[in-house]
Amino acid sequence: xxxxxxxxxxxxxxxxxxxxxxxxxxxxxxxxxxxxxxxxxxxxxxxxxxxxxxxxxxxxxxxxxxxxxxxxxxxxxxxxxxxxxxxxxxxxxxxxxxxxxxxxxxxxxxxxxxxxxxxxxxxxxxxxxxxxxxxxxxxxxxxxxxxxxxxxxxxxxxxxxxxxxxxxxxxxxxx
Amino acid sequence: xxxxxxxxxxxxxxxxxxxxxxxxxxxxxxxxxxxxxxxxxxxxxxxxxxxxxxxxxxxxxxxxxxxxxxxxxxxxxxxxxxxxxxxxxxxxxxxxxxxxxxxxxxxxxxxxxxxxxxxxxxxxxxxxxxxxxxxxxxxxxxxxxxxxxxxxxxxxxxxxxxxxxxxxxxxxxxxxxxxxxxxxxxxxxxxxxxxxxxxxxxxxxxxxxxxxxxxxxxxxxxxxxxxxxxxxxxxxxxxxxxxxxxxxxxxxxxxxxxxxxxxxxxxxxxxxxxxxxxxxxxxxxxxxxxxxxxxxxxxxxxxxxxxxxxxxxxxxxxxxxxxxxxxxxxxxxxxxxxxxxxxxxxxxxxxxxxxxxxxxxxxxxxxxxxxxxxxxxxxxxxxxxxxxxxxxxxxxxxxxxxxxxxxxxxxxxxxxxxxxxxxxxxxxxxxxxxxxxxxxxxxxxxxxxxxxxxxxxxxxxxxxxxxxxxxxxxxxxxxxxxxxxxxxxxxxxxxxxxxxxxxxxxxxxxxxxxxxxxxxxxxxxxxxxxxxxxxxxxxxxxxxxxxxxxxxxxxxxxxxxxxxxxxxxxxxxxxxxxxxxxxxxxxxxxxxxxxxxxxxxxxxxxxxxxxxxxxxxxxxxxxxxxxxxxxxxxxxxxxxxxxxxxxxxxxxxxxxxxxx
Amino acid sequence: xxxxxxxxxxxxxxxxxxxxxxxxxxxxxxxxxxxxxxxxxxxxxxxxxxxxxxxxxxxxxxxxxxxxxxxxxxxxxxxxxxxxxxxxxxxxxxxxxxxxxxxxxxxxxxxxxxxxxxxxxxxxxxxxxxxxxxxxxxxxxxxxxxxxxxxxxxxxx
Numbered sequence: 005x006x007x008x009x010x011x012x013x014x015x016x017x018x019x020x021x022x023x024x025x026x027x028x029x030x031x032x033x034x035x036x037x038x039x040x041x042x043x044x045x046x047x048x049x050x051x052x053x054x055x056x057x058x059x060x061x062x063x064x065x066x067x068x069x070x071x072x073x074x075x076x077x078x079x080x081x082x083x084x085x086x087x088x089x090x091x092x093x094x095x096x097x098x099x100x101x102x103x104x105x106x107x108x109x110x111x112x113x114x115x116x117x118x119x120x121x122x123x124x125x126x127x128x129x130x131x132x133x134x135x136x137x138x139x140x141x142x143x144x145x146x147x148x149x150x151x152x153x154x155x156x157x158x159x160x161x162x163x164x165x166x167x168x169x170x171x172x173x174x175x176x177x178x179x
Numbered sequence: 180x181x182x183x184x185x186x187x188x189x190x191x192x193x194x195x196x197x198x199x200x201x202x203x204x205x206x207x208x209x210x211x212x213x214x215x216x217x218x219x220x221x222x223x224x225x226x227x228x229x230x231x232x233x234x235x236x237x238x239x240x241x242x243x244x245x246x247x248x249x250x251x252x253x254x255x256x257x258x259x260x261x262x263x264x265x266x267x268x269x270x271x272x273x274x275x276x277x278x279x280x281x282x283x284x285x286x287x288x289x290x291x292x293x294x295x296x297x298x299x300x301x302x303x304x305x306x307x308x309x310x311x312x313x314x315x316x317x318x319x320x321x322x323x324x325x326x327x328x329x330x331x332x333x334x335x336x337x338x339x340x341x342x343x344x345x346x347x348x349x350x351x352x353x354x355x356x357x358x359x360x361x362x363x364x365x366x367x368x369x370x371x372x373x374x375x376x377x378x379x380x381x382x383x384x385x386x387x388x389x390x391x392x393x394x395x396x397x398x399x400x401x402x403x404x405x406x407x408x409x410x411x412x413x414x415x416x417x418x419x420x421x422x423x424x425x426x427x428x429x430x431x432x433x434x435x436x437x438x439x440x441x442x443x444x445x446x447x448x449x450x451x452x453x454x455x456x457x458x459x460x461x462x463x464x465x466x467x468x469x470x471x472x473x474x475x476x477x478x479x480x481x482x483x484x485x486x487x488x489x490x491x492x493x494x495x496x497x498x499x500x501x502x503x504x505x506x507x508x509x510x511x512x513x514x515x516x517x518x519x520x521x522x523x524x525x526x527x528x529x530x531x532x533x534x535x536x537x538x539x540x541x542x543x544x545x546x547x548x549x550x551x552x553x554x555x556x557x558x559x560x561x562x563x564x565x566x567x568x569x570x571x572x573x574x575x576x577x578x579x580x581x582x583x584x585x586x587x588x589x590x591x592x593x594x595x596x597x598x599x600x601x602x603x604x605x606x607x608x609x610x611x612x613x614x615x616x617x618x619x620x621x622x623x624x625x626x627x628x629x630x631x632x633x634x635x636x637x638x639x640x641x642x643x644x645x646x647x648x649x650x651x652x653x654x655x656x657x658x659x660x661x662x663x664x665x666x667x668x669x670x671x672x673x674x675x676x677x678x679x680x681x682x683x684x685x686x687x688x689x690x691x692x693x694x695x696x697x698x699x700x701x702x703x704x705x706x707x708x709x710x711x712x713x714x715x716x717x718x719x720x721x722x723x724x725x726x727x728x729x730x731x732x733x734x735x736x737x738x739x740x741x742x743x744x745x746x747x748x749x750x751x752x753x754x755x756x757x758x759x760x761x762x763x764x765x766x767x768x769x770x771x772x773x774x775x776x777x778x779x780x781x782x783x784x785x786x787x788x789x790x791x792x793x794x795x796x797x798x799x800x801x802x803x804x805x806x807x808x809x810x811x812x813x814x815x816x817x818x819x820x821x822x823x824x825x826x827x828x829x830x831x832x833x834x835x836x837x838x839x
Numbered sequence: 840x841x842x843x844x845x846x847x848x849x850x851x852x853x854x855x856x857x858x859x860x861x862x863x864x865x866x867x868x869x870x871x872x873x874x875x876x877x878x879x880x881x882x883x884x885x886x887x888x889x890x891x892x893x894x895x896x897x898x899x900x901x902x903x904x905x906x907x908x909x910x911x912x913x914x915x916x917x918x919x920x921x922x923x924x925x926x927x928x929x930x931x932x933x934x935x936x937x938x939x940x941x942x943x944x945x946x947x948x949x950x951x952x953x954x955x956x957x958x959x960x961x962x963x964x965x966x967x968x969x970x971x972x973x974x975x976x977x978x979x980x981x982x983x984x985x986x987x988x989x990x991x992x993x994x995x996x
Contacts, residue, residue, distance in 0.1 A: 014505035027476040139887040565936025
């Protein structure tokens, strides 16, 4: 057998070890969305009990918006809520909420306790979430003026995410 | 106090390992018999210290010593003693300690039972073993220490994942680890051979018992895990091609190839480089598996909580051990001179084909398991590679292997006659064809896949029996003579017969389970019955029972055939308040040819319960077949040839070996 | 036991539904053919919030939603491929347990065959190399002389 064939196993192994090393930093829970650059799904969600305004696709056409999927039973959503409140206060971008697989009263209580950064909230039993490719909460989508999804953030938003990714993208899309 | 002893013992084990690495290796290079002779006592001492550490951790669990962080995180006061003890290896740190325990155990075994080995070889083997041991001990002491303290003491621990509270599962990890880690000895033998620059039939004979022992343990461990998931997870499935399952399966596949390849080295002094490479790869796959499970790079039900820092450490260990070994292979393997020549159609050719197919199968599983990671690293795209992929690619490789397993043992060494072999197997062909036809007739034309599966199983079983019958001259001599011949057959050949027959049984079991499982899911009220595959399952009552650390909903079912009561079945759904988790306790009634499997689900709010029933024909054969395979391995292990030692003086064997 | 085994074999109808572990009775479709199709599809869809389970095997709410969605679309008349495409277009390739046949998975799908072929090639080379080695070495001068003498001396049979 030729000499170089004996080197094949170690060469393949080094390649594999390289892939392992590179893979150590990857978060296996974050999935890329195939809806990026696609039109946001058509939907029309009813409001939470006691509110007049639900949420429909037409509501955020025409301006750059954030669509935040949240639920009162979701623990990480609490963590990001303060960040959303702060963002809403700057009035740089409207935030719309999709209340995912939740009980209306629980959601109302949660919002009352933690603050309401949302311009409008729609109550979703899960079907609209599927249309958006939602597989967990919280998730946040950035939708541009023409109603196309431009960015998806999986997991709770941090202030760093807002400052480094969301706001610059919003600024770019608003031009 | 005992905890401190355990902790200190680990440190001492590391020190001993350091000595064990340097001294024997140096002594073997220098030809210094005194230094070489230090290896066995060092290995024994290392094992003693590791065992002390392991037992002290076990003691801490048994008495619920919550001053140890590890115990507090994984156990609780209310757990039955058995699960306290098995809780030792239910978590990352404890299972790493089990890992080095097995490493030390095998090292000690080589020290105690390796008297037949030439001292330099044994010294080198133990030295490399100590290198691996030292690596893992450093990892445990610095990145994964089960003896870390917790202050202040909590009143109770976090408890054990309810799904792990099971008698069958309790022993699955030790068995599995004995397998994984046992292959380290084969690895060490391979390294020692490369260092010496010599692989000869004697080497193959010396490495064989260790490989066999590890293989038996791994076969049993995998089968236990599969059986456990079958009766615990409430789904009737027994294999999911989950990355961690694959991580245990790949060493098994290559280990099987190693066992067979070593036969060729022993009998015909050829295929040496191949065999050395297989020995290195088997343990390397164990290490890769350890990495995959504990580093978090792959998503899996089985994975321990992931921690990239741990991952880096294990990757470093893996890189050093496997990278070093493969580099050594690249440099030294060309030195290994081939011996016997053989025709393509021959026993060696058959075993070479066996190597090729098994390696392809293992490579397929490896690629399928790693591809999502590979793609993610390169392109940030995510794909899933699930059971459909493995079913489509693994099975087609196994089919020719199963056919070859039937023919191979009938070929002679050096030059075989394939046509003659097939002629001798006419009966096996007929039986296989018959099995296919019966299946098609009984189960309909679209059970073609199942018919093929059963035909293959029947072929393998019949061919194995034909080979055995030829050896004992069955029907060619008076029955008494044949029987005496059978008893005098070398144990290794009995081992082969049993193991190959076991494989046939497993294939039949797999076929039955994939093709003919029947499910009935229904909302049932007490007093009603459900029809399932000719049986009736009557739900009599549903009540509540209490266990030591759980509350359960328990159903009383009766399995009836017509009016005859076959069995009472009591599936439960248990809720564990401490861990806030639930577990289904499936009720299985088996007649060893098929299982009736019952799961009680949630109440539907109207007085009824979701009852999930399965009829699984041939499924018990999967585990019976695996047990048969492991038995074959054990029988082979007890062959006296393994005790033949290094040539000091001529030995004549009492029983003439039949020309094989 | 053999009779029971044969009886077991004969009892099984061709349309036995694939065992699916978490499908609830209230999700199941009344039409057995459609339900069988739903199970087939369910086996190939990954539950995204679980660890390596199909939607049929998982108790997670998302898995439930996807199972219901699959059945709704089947009842609405979609083919199996259309249902899968619908879900794939929203969740990406990751949701497919059988990796798609496309450019970035050609390595994966062709690997088993390529490895087997590479193995066969190297085995073939090894055997041919062996065959060359097995050619008899030429006779030395002594041996040739001895052979000649033997052939001359030996009378015919």
